[in-house]
Each structure stands twice: as C-alpha cells, then as structure tokens.
Amino acid sequence: MFDFSNNSHRRYNPLTKSWVLCSPHRTQRPWQGQQEGADMEQRAEYDPKCYLCPGNHRANGEDNPKYESTFRFPNDFAAVKADQPELEANDDDLIKVEGVRGECHVICFSPRHDLTLAEMPVEDIKKVVEIWTSSYLEMKEKEYVNHVQIFENKGAAMGCSNPHPHGQMWCTESVPEEPGKELIALQEYKEKHDGKCLLCDYAQRELNDPERKRTVFENDSFLVVVPFWAVWPFEVMVLPKQHIGSLPEMNDKQQTDLADAIRRITCRYDNLFQTSFPYSMGIHQKPLNDETDTAHLHLHYYPPLLRSATVRKFLVGFEMLGEPQRDLTPEQAATRLRELSEVHYKQQ
Numbered sequence: 001m002f003d004f005s006n007n008s009h010r011r012y013n014p015l016t017k018s019w020v021l022c023s024p025h026r027t028q029r030p031w032q033g034q035q036e037g038a039d040m041e042q043r044a045e046y047d048p049k050c051y052l053c054p055g056n057h058r059a060n061g062e063d064n065p066k067y068e069s070t071f072r073f074p075n076d077f078a079a080v081k082a083d084q085p086e087l088e089a090n091d092d093d094l095i096k097v098e099g100v101r102g103e104c105h106v107i108c109f110s111p112r113h114d115l116t117l118a119e120m121p122v123e124d125i126k127k128v129v130e131i132w133t134s135s136y137l138e139m140k141e142k143e144y145v146n147h148v149q150i151f152e153n154k155g156a157a158m159g160c161s162n163p164h165p166h167g168q169m170w171c172t173e174s175v176p177e178e179p180g181k182e183l184i185a186l187q188e189y190k191e192k193h194d195g196k197c198l199l200c201d202y203a204q205r206e207l208n209d210p211e212r213k214r215t216v217f218e219n220d221s222f223l224v225v226v227p228f229w230a231v232w233p234f235e236v237m238v239l240p241k242q243h244i245g246s247l248p249e250m251n252d253k254q255q256t257d258l259a260d261a262i263r264r265i266t267c268r269y270d271n272l273f274q275t276s277f278p279y280s281m282g283i284h285q286k287p288l289n290d291e292t293d294t295a296h297l298h299l300h301y302y303p304p305l306l307r308s309a310t311v312r313k314f315l316v317g318f319e320m321l322g323e324p325q326r327d328l329t330p331e332q333a334a335t336r337l338r339e340l341s342e343v344h345y346k347q348q
Helices: 024-028 122-139 177-192 198-208 252-273 330-338
Strands: 009-013 018-022 071-074 102-108 147-154 166-172 215-218 222-225 236-240 279-284 298-302
Touching (some): 102 122, 122 147, 177 198, 198 215, 198 222, 198 236, 215 252, 215 330, 252 298, 252 330
Antiparallel strands (some): 071 102, 102 166, 147 279, 222 236
8 A cells, every 4th residue: 555654756736836756765864964053052132243233333334223123124235126227128039038126125023133033922023024014015105016025034054144033025026936836826726716716725625634634733813734745844834714815914813823823833943953943934925016816825934954953955966957855744744843842942
C-alpha cells in the first residue's frame, strides 16, 4: 500500500499551478553540508549604532523621531522610485522590457531593538496590522501605484541587514510575478467552479478534515495551516476563514485575530529549535485598482530551517532546474508545530 509518509510523490499547488516533489524517506540521510550560525545573540533594548532605533541617525543623514510604537519611513535605498522618465513599451517577443515606478517603505514594528514579533504582545502587533492597513489605503491614492507588497525578512539567513524588528513595503505600478500567478489561478478556479473561491474552498477542506492533519491552530477569524503543497520545511499559510480581499476589509475583531495568529505562529517557530527562527513572510491581497472579489487575503511564511537551528534547506540543483522538492511532509511539519508551546522559550 502506498505510504505518503515514506514513498516519493508529487503534490500540485493550484495557487501557482506548479508541482513539488515530496521525498519523505530522505529525512534519515546524514548531513555534512553547510550549517548556519544559530541566532542566540542577546540584544540591548536600544542600540546607538542601529539605523532603525528611535532618535538615531540614518544612512541618508536624517534622524529618526523618538517613536514609541510602530514607525514607517521611505526606504533610504529604494528598489523603485516615483520620479523617473517614462519608458516606451515594445512588442519584441524576445527582448521585452517595461519601466516600473513606485515607492519603498520600511516599517519598524517596535522601538525596542531586542524584540521580534514572536515576543511582542498582541496589542502591539495589532498596531503593525493597522499601519499595514493605513499604508495600503494611502498608496491607493497614488496614480502610479497598483500593487502593495508587504513583507518581512527575519534573520541573517534570509538576508536581513538589520536585526531591529522591521518589515518592508514595496509599492509598484505593476503586479509582481508571484501574486500575479495567484490572481490568475484564483480567477480561473472561480470561472471553473461557479464563482467559488479557491482559497475559501481550500480553507474549508482543511477545516473539514477530521484529523486536522495540516492545521497548526486556528482562532475565530483565521486558520494557520501547512499547505498540502508546501515547499519549505515548516512553511505555513495564514488564511481568513471568511472571504476577505485586502487588509482594509477586515473589521476590528479580525485585525486583533490576525495579530494573534502572527504572534502564535512566530512564537512556535522560535520554540521549534529554541532560536530566533528566520523566515520570509509576505502578504498577498487585492491589487489597488482591482474592483473584483477574486483576490483572497493571505500570508505566506517561508522559513528555511530544516533539522535544527543550524541546518537549512537549499533550493538548488534539481529544485532550480526541475521542480521544488521537500523531505519532511507537510503533515509531519504540522504535527511538530502543533506540539509546540505558545509561551516563548525565553519566558519558560
């Protein structure tokens, strides 16, 4: 009999119309490759050399205000900018290019240098959700911005250049590749299934599973699940139980529940290997000029750690040239995450 926890198989991701190879028997292979340095550093509440701490001097010569909550400012080294010459579109099928205008912003989650979302209280994380929401609405007023990509790179393993708790917001006139693929898949599913939403149906499928094999936890408004098609070892998706297209569509209760879900999953991540767990998190939602109800708000968490605080997954070789591959099954990953405490290991 086929054993999904021991036999190789492929899983389909309907959200990106792609496949991932699962090889669960490979979890037993010995590891003699690269190991990351575990993030065990004890940081002070304030670092006078940090560009993001309150009152400090930034790289562009400006001084941060002595902020006491969340704080957003334009990125000093933005990837896109609003003021640039127009580029005429071309119809070359081989060498195609288009100009991109936009803005980039940094959002400091807390004035404290030593905290991460995993250690912040729900009421403070809710302030982060609120600034994400107000920023989305602010960008909607700008004619050259059509998409807001909110994300967080946590930890040096994910390329984070500053340990102060912060995320970013890149606002562009074009819809980027990844959310664009999802929007196409959502629209095609809607047309094929009598107007139904792919992610609403998927969330209900997981909620109806009597074993809850891939569910990590839920609250009144959100489901946190290791997706059936997950690529990264402990990848999760945070899904609203109701159809919500974008952050501004949430009510106060849903904002609080999103903050609660963020605290709980990031705390469990840290507790998994008792380290400040690295990840990239991104919010996918409705483009700014989208008047349809196709988009379904959700958060992706992509953490690289696999076996310990020092052994990470690499997307190389077959995964770059063929298709993504994972060893640990999503069900096994969800079981491990479910077993973890929601009291941070530093407080235990």
